[in-house]
Amino acid sequence: xxxxxxxxxxxxxxxxxxxxxxxxxxxxxxxxxxxxxxxxxxxxxxxxxxxxxxxxxxxxxxxxxxxxxxxxxxxxxxxxxxxxxxxxxxxxxxxxxxxxxxxxxxxxxxxxxxxxxxxxxxxxxxxxxxxxxxxxxxxxxxxxxxxxxxxxxxxxxxxxxxxxxxxxxxxxxxxxxxxxxxxxxxxxxxxxxxxxxxxxxxxxxxxxxxxxxxxxxxxxxxxxxxxxxxxxxxxxxxxxxxxxxxxxxxxxxxxxxxxxxxxxxxxxxxxxxxxxxxxxxxxxxxxxxxxxxxxxxxxxxxxxxxxxxxxxxxxxxxxxxxxxxxxxxxxxxxxxxxxxxxxxxxxxxxxxxxxxxxxxxxxxxxxxxxxxxxxxxxxxxxxxxxxxxxxxxxxxxxxxxxxxxxxxxxxxxxxxxxxxxxxxxxxxxxxxxxxxxxxxxxxxxxxxxxxxxxxxxxx
Numbered sequence: 001x002x003x004x005x006x007x008x009x010x011x012x013x014x015x016x017x018x019x020x021x022x023x024x025x026x027x028x029x030x031x032x033x034x035x036x037x038x039x040x041x042x043x044x045x046x047x048x049x050x051x052x053x054x055x056x057x058x059x060x061x062x063x064x065x066x067x068x069x070x071x072x073x074x075x076x077x078x079x080x081x082x083x084x085x086x087x088x089x090x091x092x093x094x095x096x097x098x099x100x101x102x103x104x105x106x107x108x109x110x111x112x113x114x115x116x117x118x119x120x121x122x123x124x125x126x127x128x129x130x131x132x133x134x135x136x137x138x139x140x141x142x143x144x145x146x147x148x149x150x151x152x153x154x155x156x157x158x159x160x161x162x163x164x165x166x167x168x169x170x171x172x173x174x175x176x177x178x179x180x181x182x183x184x185x186x187x188x189x190x191x192x193x194x195x196x197x198x199x200x201x202x203x204x205x206x207x208x209x210x211x212x213x214x215x216x217x218x219x220x221x222x223x224x225x226x227x228x229x230x231x232x233x234x235x236x237x238x239x240x241x242x243x244x245x246x247x248x249x250x251x252x253x254x255x256x257x258x259x260x261x262x263x264x265x266x267x268x269x270x271x272x273x274x275x276x277x278x279x280x281x282x283x284x285x286x287x288x289x290x291x292x293x294x295x296x297x298x299x300x301x302x303x304x305x306x307x308x309x310x311x312x313x314x315x316x317x318x319x320x321x322x323x324x325x326x327x328x329x330x331x332x333x334x335x336x337x338x339x340x341x342x343x344x345x346x347x348x349x350x351x352x353x354x355x356x357x358x359x360x361x362x363x364x365x366x367x368x369x370x371x372x373x374x375x376x377x378x379x380x381x382x383x384x385x386x387x388x389x390x391x392x393x394x395x396x397x398x399x400x401x402x403x404x405x406x407x408x409x410x411x412x413x414x415x416x417x418x419x420x421x422x423x424x425x426x427x428x429x430x431x432x433x434x435x436x437x438x439x440x441x442x443x444x445x446x447x448x449x450x451x452x453x454x455x456x457x458x459x
Contacts, residue, residue, distance in 0.1 A: 004104060004251050004345045008338070011255020020256065029253050034215060036250035037103055037310065038205045039243035041131065041216035044106055044124070045223020046232045047115070053224070056125045063122070063288055064129025067305075071098040071284050075277065088144060089326065092319045093333060095137045097277050099130045099309040101344055103250060108348040109304075113426050119297040122289060123304045131220070134311045135162075135213055141315065144324050161211040169204070169221045177222065181231045194238050200226075201239070214311075250310070251341075257313070258338050259331065266332065273336050274308075274343075282306035299355045303347055308340040373399055374438045380425050381446035382409035389443055390418055401434060405446075 020026055053060065076094035079085045085093065106127060109115035115124055177200060184196040201219050208218025226232050263270065282302040289298035316333050319325035347354065377393060377400040379386050386402065390413065393400045402413045402420035413420035423430040425444075436442065 004107075005342060007248050007251035008255035008258075008342055011252040012258045012260065013255075015256040015258075016260055021259065026253070026256050029249065029256065032246070033250035033253035035202075035205070036243070036246035036248070038215045038219045039201060039239060039246050040103060040106060042201050042219040042223040043110070043236055043239065043243055044128070045220040045225075046227045046236050048124075048128070048220075048224055049227040050224060056121065059122050059125040060129050064126045064133070066288055067126055067281075067285055068095075068098045068130060068133050070288075071281050074280050074284070078276075078280075085329075088324055089319075089329065092141065092315060092325055095140070096312040096315040096333070096337075097308055098281070099134070099311050099315075100127060100281070100305040101307050101309040101341055102127045102131055103247060103310050104307070104341060104344045105304050105348060107247065108345070113424065114351075117297075118293065119289075119300040119304070122293065122297065123301050126285075126301075126305060128220075130309065131214070131216060131311070134314070135217070137315060138214075138318065141318050141322065141324065144322070161213070165208060165211050165213065165218065165221070168207075169218075169225065173204075173222075174225050177225055178229060181226070181229065181235075185231065193234075197235055197239055198242070254310070254313075254338055254341055257334055259335070262331065263335055266335070270332070270335050270339055274339050277308060277336070278306045278340070295359045296355065299358045300351055303351050303354055307344040307347070308337045310337075310341065312337045373401070373435065375440040376400055376435075376438075377441040377443060378403060378425075378434055378436065378439050380404070380442065380444040382406070382413045382420065383445060386445040389445065390416075394418070403430065403434060 015021060015026070072094040074094075075097050076090050079090035079093050080087060105123060106115070109120045109124060114120040180196050180200065181193075184193040187193075200222050204218035204222040205215035206218070208221075209215050226235055285305050286298050286302035289301045293301070313334060316325065316330045316337070320327050320330035377398060379389055379393075379400055379402045382390065382402050382404045383406075386404070386409070390400065390402060400418075402410070402418055403423055403425055404410050404413070404420065405422070405424050407422055410420045410422045421430075421434075423433075425431065425434075
């Protein structure tokens with residue numbers, strides 16, 4: 001089970017034991033927990049330099065907008081005409097349910113290294129677009145609850161604020177960040193460098209919030225800027241523990257929103273809505289990805305993004321506070337969102353197993369039978385150099401096993417009579433199956449452990 005489940009269940013138990021529902025303590029916790037998402041988006045920005053975003057612009061804007069738009073339209077029609085919910089509430093529900101969980105999915109993609117795979121890159125791009133889409137969604141709620149400002153005035157203010165933050169961050173802000181990091185690194189004082197990073201993350205997120213955007217948008221832009229400097233690797237390593245701690249607080253806060261008696265009395269309706277939304281989003285994303293991706297990547301992208309995201313909490317809470325969404329309905333929708341976030345780790349942690357039910361492919365880690373060898377040599381890769389080494393070791397009657405992320409190479413090695421497996425050496429289950437701790441040598445013959453074509457569908 002994912003540790004995320006532990007955080008959520010702990011939050012539920014403590015809230016129930018001490019009757020914390022509706023207290024100011026939980027509101028303070030929510031503010032702290034929101035910075036878990038802020039630090040996560042900052043680290044994602046560190047892996048998303050501008051050049052990479054330019055290459056992903058079609059996936060980011062075209063696929064992202066289609067996914068959010070089509071999913072929202074279908075859910076809106078169902079909410080209004082099947083469940084007979086009023087128009088305003090149906091719009092809010094549709095937009096909120098079209099978003100996926102950045103916190104859970106990106107955490108998994110980063111830990112598993114799947115963020116570098118084709119399906120991981122596509123999923124990340126759509127998640128980034130969804131985070132950007134939160135801004136107009138929150139603006140729409142502000143407009144629906146605001147009787148003084150017109151839609152044109154709200155849109156004008158938002159456009160000017162967006163232009164201001166982008167111009168500032170990529171001109172003056174970029175120079176300030178570079179000077180800040182240069183100065184703190186030259187001092188060779190570790191705590192000063194760490195303080196500089198924390199100041200940058202918190203400062204940019206507060207700036208974005210003051211201009212009417214989400215905290216995470218400012219942190220994401222700051223991460224993008226730092227990704228093009230020489231400090232991005234050190235910055236990511238220094239901040240990782242703080243990010244994980246705050247993300248833990250976020251998932252704990254998710255657990256505090258579960259009303260156990262209400263959930264038990266309405267659990268059949270909660271599951272019905274959750275599975276309905278999950279199927280709708282999965283089908284939309286699958287068909288969207290299938291246009292320019294293979295079936296395997298399309299299935300995995302659909303599974304990774306079919307849940308409901310954490311920003312839905314903010315949407316439902318804001319709409320309920322502004323009295324444009326019934327509070328009882330908002331409580332029910334929050335329960336659906338929480339259930340989605342509880343089940344999502346089970347899906348993403350077993351995404352290859354689940355995908356194998358829909359498309360037959362070679363997938364890794366848990367399918368490698370632990371080998372029965374000791375003092376063996378592990379050859380990583382079976383290109384030209386790997387083949388030379390394998391044949392030389394075979395001549396000397398040395399015990400060895402081959403691991404490769406190229407299916408053609410794996411099949412060729414097996415054809416030549418060698419023990420070969422398809423997998424990725426940077427994943428712990430693969431290391432355990434190959435008994436790396438009992439190997440005598442590991443010979444790496446690949447140019448990089450991370451490639452774009454990590455998973456190859458058999459022909």
